[in-house]
Amino acid sequence: MxxxxxxxxxxxxxxxxxxxxxxxxxxxxxxxxxxxxxxxxxxxxxxxxxxxxxxxxxxxxxxxxxxxxxxATAPQAGEQEGLSGDTPLIDLAHGNPNLNWLPDASPLLAGRPLRSALYGEDTILPELRAAGLSWFADDCPPGWELELTNGAVDGIERLAAAQLVAGDKVAVEDPCFLGSINALRLSGMQTIGVPIDDEGMQPQALQRALEQGARAVLLTPRANNPTGCSLSRRRAEELKRVLAGHPNVLIIVDDHFALLASEPYHSVIPSPATRWAVLRSVSKGLGPDMRLAFVACDAGTAARLRTRLAPGMSWVSRILQTVVAACLGAPAVQQQIAAARAGYAARRAELRSELIAQGIRLPPPADGLNVWIPLDRDARDVAYALAKKGWLVRLGSAYDVQAQSQAIRITVSNMQDGQARQFALDLKSALR
Missing domain, CATH: 1.10.10.10 (Winged helix-like DNA-binding domain superfamily/Winged helix DNA-binding domain)
Incomplete structure (x- = not known):
């Protein structure tokens, strides 16, 4: 050497x-x-x-x-969501919204100037600021401030970098969204997996993670990806009591599915909390290319977040903001979002009904774009058997932090009529 x-x-x-x-x-x-x-x-x-x-x-x-x-081995980007290219299989692993249920913004921009912003101008368009203030009004502690980031994962990464240092422990749901796991890992954070059940993160497990030195908590209040579970009011209050005992822990609430959520929002932020943020992305309702998330947070966290934006770009593109504002302010888009919400719910319900009819055990009904299917055998064998029958599914292990999931995740957004029944029959066959 x-x-x-x-x-x-x-x-x-x-x-x-x-x-x-x-x-x-x-x-x-x-x-x-x-x-x-x-x-x-x-x-x-x-x-x-x-x-x-x-x-x-x-x-x-x-x-x-x-x-x-x-x-150490150099960090890798890790597994990603997305389409699987030219696969001949029916792709139920991609995690995308339905392209046909996303709005076309071009007609809404007629007559709207797409003017570039200059340094020193207000970083948030007035109509977007008004929309954000209204959206969070009933869900945040007093004295909060509004910021924008380039999507929810970008917001999580910037918040963590602004408030934490490499090596800090972050309590996350287990299983946890791919983007969140990758963002924290590449930032040098240590993730502590907190088990979840049908009502979300388990309070006693969160307490243990905090006692192990977690300096931040990242959780999803609705439509957990991959399981789809949402916090019940009772569970949110239990988590709030746990977090009240750790007022200096950074609380990041990733309400990524807020535009399309069927379930109500229940806050976990206790009054003693000194550092917290709630993120709401528009990508599920307006499209993944709309890289914008609203961030409501306490004044101190807002100030630190601005320092993370300042070295590169101190604002989210005002042109992108103009497009998002046009969409959010259009009654036709609001109707389309409502139709998409109902459409995703109907497809989840259809797949669940067909699976239950085949005797396949499922968790209670959930929210989001996916259906989580726990298995009693090795998920890789099941996925391989499904692939031979023409289906591409996502292994639950991709979302594991410390746990070892035996499950598959099915994205329902692009399922066609009759596919749910055939998939349920093929899954039953694969489980034999």
Missing amino acids: SKITGTTAIEIADCIRALVQNGHYHPGDTLPPVRELAETLGVNRNTVAAAYQRLTKAGLALAQGRHGTSI
Whole structure:
């Protein structure tokens, strides 16, 4: 191995970092023991230990207790939602809304100027600010402020980066949305999976995660992806009581399905909370390309969020805001959103009915674009059997944090007439 040099923790860490970048160290390579390297460099063991801790916090090294410290594997983007290309299978894994139920904004823009904004102008269009203030009015503690981000996942990542540091623990639902898992992992956060049931995150499990040092909590109040569960009023109050005992924990509420949700919103933010944010994206109702989310948060969190926006772009594109404002203000679009809400509910209900008719056990009715199907056998075998019958499904394990799901997730948005029945028959056959 190449020689490590340095007399301070920063110098030693920087040297090892350069050795990794130059290819002298590779992922999985073990660094010299602390005592050995300290003797070689003629420094205190605490200096080497501090250098290794610095590398670990930066995600460049992995501390393995008695097995020492090794070079970490570079983070990967991870599994993504989306269409599966030219597959001959019927794609029930994609996670997308129905393209035909998304509004066409072009007729709404006639006569609307698409003027570029200049530095220093108000970062939120007046009509969008009014829409956001109205949307959150009954759901947030007093004194909240409104911001915009480029979608919900962008908001989660910016909030975490503004309030946390690499290595901090974040309590998340288990199973958890792919985008949220990836955003936190790539930001260097440690995720603690909190089990969920039919009513959402389990309070006692959340309490344990907070006692383990979680500095933030990320949860979905409605249409959890992948399971579709929503918080009941009773569960929200239970979670609120748990969080009241930890007033300095950052609470991030990802209400991503708010435009289309059939279930009511129940707040988990207690009055003692000092750091909180509620995000509501427009992508499910207006389309994934509408990368805009409203963020309601306390004043301190809003100030920190602005610092995360300022270095690059201090506002979400005003042109995009104009398009979103036109959609949200159009009665025809509101009618289309209502029709889509009813359409997704009908397709969920149809698939559930067909599965139950085949004797397949399901959780209670849920919300969102998907149906979650727990299995009593290896989900990979079931998915393979379904693929041979022409169906592409998403494995539940893709959403696992620490748990090990045996389940499949079915996106119902593009299912055609008669497909639910055939899928239920084929799934029953695959389970034999």
